Amino acid sequence: xxxxxxxxxxxxxxxxxxxxxxxxxxxxxxxxxxxxxxxxxxxxxxxxxxxxxxxxxxxxxxxxxxxxxxxxxxxxxxxxxxx
Numbered sequence: 001x002x003x004x005x006x007x008x009x010x011x012x013x014x015x016x017x018x019x020x021x022x023x024x025x026x027x028x029x030x031x032x033x034x035x036x037x038x039x040x041x042x043x044x045x046x047x048x049x050x051x052x053x054x055x056x057x058x059x060x061x062x063x064x065x066x067x068x069x070x071x072x073x074x075x076x077x078x079x080x081x082x083x
Contacts, residue, residue, distance in 0.1 A: 006075050009052070010068075017048060027069040034068070053079050 015022045018035045025034065037045060046057050049071075055078040057065075065071050 001076075001079055003072065003076050006079070007072050010049075010072065010075065013048060013052060014045070017044070025068050027072075028067050030066060031068055031071055032066075049075065055079060055081070 011022045011025045014020065014025070014035065018037075018041070020035055031037070031045075032042065035041070035045065042062075046062060049055070050057060053075050055075065057074070061074065065074055
């Protein structure tokens, strides 16, 4: 899966799930602020990513994911790795 396809798919999923315009998903935008995530919706985000890409996101790694670019990087580097 290419980075471009990851970006397109993640943006489409998050736009639909959180009812946010994809135009707001810039690489340097803060994920939590852009999606207006509280602790419960953050759990939803993690569940969606883990289910879609079959990856695990430990809490320690989640704290490092601040921007959309961080999220894309994380998915790209962990996609296809079985845990």
